[in-house]
Amino acid sequence: MWTRRHLLAGLAAFPALSGAALAAGSQKRLVVVLLRGGLDGLAAVPPIGDPAFERLRGDVEGAVPLDGMFALHPALAPLAPLWSAGSLAVVHATALPYAGRSHFEAQDLLEGGGRTPREQADGWLGRAVALAGGEALAVGARVPLLLRGPVVAASLDPRRDLGLEADLETQVEALYAQDPLLGPALTQGLAMRAQVGDPEGGAGSPAGAARVAGDALGRLLATEARTRIAVLELAGWDTHTAQAAGLARQLGGLADAILALQARLGAAWSDTAVVALTEFGRRAALNGTGGTDHGVGGVALVAGGAVRGGRVIADWPGLAPAALAEGRDLAPTTDLRSLEKAICVQHLGLDPDRVDREVFPGSSAAPALPGLFG
Amino acid sequence: MNAEASVAASRFGLGPRPGELAEIGSHPREWLLDQLPPASEDPRWLALGTSAARLAQARPIAQSGSEEAKEAAKALLRATFLNDVGVRAEILGASPRPFLERWRMAWSNHFTVSVTRQVVAGLAVPFEREAIVPHATGKFLDLLRAATQHPAMLLYLDNLRSVGPNSLAGLRKERGLNENLARELLELHTLGANGGYQQADVEALAAMLTGWSLSKEEGSPGTVFRPELHQPGPKHFLGAAIAEGGPGEIDVALKRLAKHPSTARNVATRLARHFAADRPPERLVRGLERTFLESEGDLAEVAITLVNSDEAWADPLGKLRTPHDLVCAISRGFGPADGAMQVKALRALGQIPFSAPSPAGWSDLAVDWAGSDQILARIDLAERMGAKVQIQAGQRAEDLLGPVLSASTRNAIASASAPRGLALLVASPEFQRR
Numbered sequence: 001m002w003t004r005r006h007l008l009a010g011l012a013a014f015p016a017l018s019g020a021a022l023a024a025g026s027q028k029r030l031v032v033v034l035l036r037g038g039l040d041g042l043a044a045v046p047p048i049g050d051p052a053f054e055r056l057r058g059d060v061e062g063a064v065p066l067d068g069m070f071a072l073h074p075a076l077a078p079l080a081p082l083w084s085a086g087s088l089a090v091v092h093a094t095a096l097p098y099a100g101r102s103h104f105e106a107q108d109l110l111e112g113g114g115r116t117p118r119e120q121a122d123g124w125l126g127r128a129v130a131l132a133g134g135e136a137l138a139v140g141a142r143v144p145l146l147l148r149g150p151v152v153a154a155s156l157d158p159r160r161d162l163g164l165e166a167d168l169e170t171q172v173e174a175l176y177a178q179d180p181l182l183g184p185a186l187t188q189g190l191a192m193r194a195q196v197g198d199p200e201g202g203a204g205s206p207a208g209a210a211r212v213a214g215d216a217l218g219r220l221l222a223t224e225a226r227t228r229i230a231v232l233e234l235a236g237w238d239t240h241t242a243q244a245a246g247l248a249r250q251l252g253g254l255a256d257a258i259l260a261l262q263a264r265l266g267a268a269w270s271d272t273a274v275v276a277l278t279e280f281g282r283r284a285a286l287n288g289t290g291g292t293d294h295g296v297g298g299v300a301l302v303a304g305g306a307v308r309g310g311r312v313i314a315d316w317p318g319l320a321p322a323a324l325a326e327g328r329d330l331a332p333t334t335d336l337r338s339l340e341k342a343i344c345v346q347h348l349g350l351d352p353d354r355v356d357r358e359v360f361p362g363s364s365a366a367p368a369l370p371g372l373f374g
Numbered sequence: 375m376n377a378e379a380s381v382a383a384s385r386f387g388l389g390p391r392p393g394e395l396a397e398i399g400s401h402p403r404e405w406l407l408d409q410l411p412p413a414s415e416d417p418r419w420l421a422l423g424t425s426a427a428r429l430a431q432a433r434p435i436a437q438s439g440s441e442e443a444k445e446a447a448k449a450l451l452r453a454t455f456l457n458d459v460g461v462r463a464e465i466l467g468a469s470p471r472p473f474l475e476r477w478r479m480a481w482s483n484h485f486t487v488s489v490t491r492q493v494v495a496g497l498a499v500p501f502e503r504e505a506i507v508p509h510a511t512g513k514f515l516d517l518l519r520a521a522t523q524h525p526a527m528l529l530y531l532d533n534l535r536s537v538g539p540n541s542l543a544g545l546r547k548e549r550g551l552n553e554n555l556a557r558e559l560l561e562l563h564t565l566g567a568n569g570g571y572q573q574a575d576v577e578a579l580a581a582m583l584t585g586w587s588l589s590k591e592e593g594s595p596g597t598v599f600r601p602e603l604h605q606p607g608p609k610h611f612l613g614a615a616i617a618e619g620g621p622g623e624i625d626v627a628l629k630r631l632a633k634h635p636s637t638a639r640n641v642a643t644r645l646a647r648h649f650a651a652d653r654p655p656e657r658l659v660r661g662l663e664r665t666f667l668e669s670e671g672d673l674a675e676v677a678i679t680l681v682n683s684d685e686a687w688a689d690p691l692g693k694l695r696t697p698h699d700l701v702c703a704i705s706r707g708f709g710p711a712d713g714a715m716q717v718k719a720l721r722a723l724g725q726i727p728f729s730a731p732s733p734a735g736w737s738d739l740a741v742d743w744a745g746s747d748q749i750l751a752r753i754d755l756a757e758r759m760g761a762k763v764q765i766q767a768g769q770r771a772e773d774l775l776g777p778v779l780s781a782s783t784r785n786a787i788a789s790a791s792a793p794r795g796l797a798l799l800v801a802s803p804e805f806q807r808r
Binding site: 036037100101102103104105117138140141142143148154155156157160162163164165168169171172174175176178179181182185186187188189190192193235238240241287288289291293294326 | 535537539544549552553561567722724731734740741747748749750753757786790798802803806
């Protein structure tokens with residue numbers, strides 16, 4: 001149902017390129033995967049070499065050893081080839097500067113990039129997009145706080161099949177011309193739809209939805225010249241109860257999404273970083289119900305051809321009782337903002353001073369992780 | 375008639391039925407306040423099952439069913455839920471008290487239960503009828519108590535699985551606390567994120583909540599207190615001791631929370647955001663907060679303060695309709711629409727009631743509902759509507775939008791074909807906003 005008119009209208013909707021990185025012809029692509037709910041880092045990347053681990057979590061069957069200390073959850077095994085190719089890094093025992101264990105506050109910090117909840121009105125990635133130039137896209141129905149900023153990001157839900165009549169679009173665009181919210185949103189929506197084409201099926205399950213989203217995003221990023229930064233939201237990580245089966249499904253979906261991106265990006269994969277971030281880790285010990293309550297230190301995954309991977313970046317604090325934060329949580333030893341800043345500076349090529357001032361104000365205590373990209 | 379009639383019908387209400395704006399006329403505040411006193415409820419509510427009946431239905435399957443029986447039961451549960459929300463949508467589409475309905479729904483969103491936890495499905499609409507509706511214009515404490523102890527909430531936020539570590543069951547089985555309900559009770563339902571509580575308060579509240587569970591007795595389904603799960607000993611909560619008191623402890627804690635200034639602030643802010651503006655004026659929040667505290671949480675008094683606050687009437691199209699608001703307004707303006715059709719539209723727009731992604735409930739911020747793809751989906755719905763309904767769009771636009779209908783929308787509708795005119799009316803900025 002998409003016509004040439006859509007395509008032309010779509011292209012016309014984008015402002016001219018601006019900003020250093022893209023003007024210089026950068027081909028870098030960035031996908032931030034938001035894992036909402038608090039991924040259990042000790043389950044995703046279990047520290048099987050830590051003598052205290054088994055007492056907390058029991059035996060982990062089928063985990064894929066990465067080095068002497070860490071392993072991948074069995075459901076992440078499809079990512080093992082990326083590890084071998086040096087295209088997968090893990091940042092462990094990482095957290096935001098926050099120990100309040102609230103989803104809503106921690107997500108605000110994860111997305112806003114502030115020092116305290118609600119300090120920032122828009123998102124660090126949205127501010128980074130403004131510095132990098134070009135456009136950004138949220139996969140899903142809405143634009144999360146992370147991507148809000150001076151440049152209004154588009155959203156695209158690849159599971160939704162729409163077929164609007166072109167002249168209705170034109171008429172409604174005219175009605176929305178004066179509406180500061182609806183007008184820009186409609187124009188962008190038409191542009192994105194024109195570029196990604198019709199969605200593919202197979203989104204019946206949440207895990208299937210992750211793959212479909214990764215696939216559609218990969219198609220768009222492979223061809224689209226202006227949109228190189230995207231956010232993919234995956235919910236369902238708040239595993240308070242009997243988490244074994246659900247977490248395996250979730251992690252399988254995450255692996256599928258990353259591999260679908262890789263497959264669709266083709267040669268562009270070598271310029272791509274996919275970063276999976278979550279608001280906090282979970283409690284070191286299982287709770288009374290086979291799940292895990294909210295904790296502090298957790299894990300971030302960094303995949304892509306642009307990543308200098310094949311390593312776990314962690315100043316490992318250990319899981320002995322005395323080493324746990326407040327006697328219960330994995331103690332954070334790496335500020336998650338150090339990873340986020342490395343993405344901005346090394347991968348997107350932004351000016352470090354401006355990143356310190358404009359993207360992560362007041363973050364000088366958390367220098368960018370060195371040598372992670374490029 | 376001025377724009378206040380439209381604000382009464384759409385911002386406070388659920389969107390006008392034809393003739394409603396004329397009925398409101400120049401008495402918008404009276405029209406709203408007249409809806410608050412008790413009156414008879416739509417008889418269709420009675421046809422839906424109670425939570426007790428739904429729990430009784432579910433038990434034999436959970437206990438003895440084969441895998442096939444469990445799968446069939448899941449499908450039936452889903453169908454029951456979708457029928458429930460369909461009936462609810464039909465009733466809302468015809469309700470003569472739309473402000474009261476919106477007020478109740480704001481509270482049912484404040485105390486969100488969500489079928490993202492499958493076990494909640496059969497209990498979600500009964501939760502609203504049993505825990506929210508009877509207390510939404512009563513005392514906040516009663517509402518808080520009813521919502522916290524309803525089977526749907528106990529299941530949704532894992533309280534059935536929470537066991538006092540030193541309780542009889544805890545000592546025997548080495549099971550422990552689950553903090554889920556306690557944390558959301560503090561952060562969302564009462565004090566709010568900056569409300570001045572610590573991790574130790576979450577744990578103390580979780581300990582006081584242990585034991586609140588569901589009956590295992592045949593024939594008496596519902597909430598019971600099971601002492602063998604309850605964490606013994608005194609609790610230290612919000613800077614003061616609460617003596618060991620078994621099932622009475624939570625009552626002491628909820629009373630303390632209900633009259634806490636942080637709760638008043640949190641509740642006032644959420645109401646102001648829902649009813650007035652995404653960034654509500656401080657004066658309005660303060661007014662609601664003051665009434666909440668001075669009336670000891672009398673929610674009818676808070677509603678009256680809201681209606682009588684000039685700030686809530688400003689900027690007549692300042693709020694974006696959520697998808698649920700939109701579908702409801704379509705049903706009232708052009709229907710009432712069949713429940714199943716409304717559920718289908720709500721699914722397409724991503725807001726089936728009682729399906730919020732987290733205990734924080736549905737967002738009241740336009741920015742969360744105005745993603746570019748969401749706007750396309752709204753226009754898609756408008757197009758389908760136009761193809762389906764045979765109505766004179768020009769006249770209906772005057773009827774439903776009246777004082778807020780813009781010249782450009784009026785002209786666009788006038789020069790369009792009949793189905794296209796209706797699509798433009800529904801897609802128009804005036805209809806998408808409230």
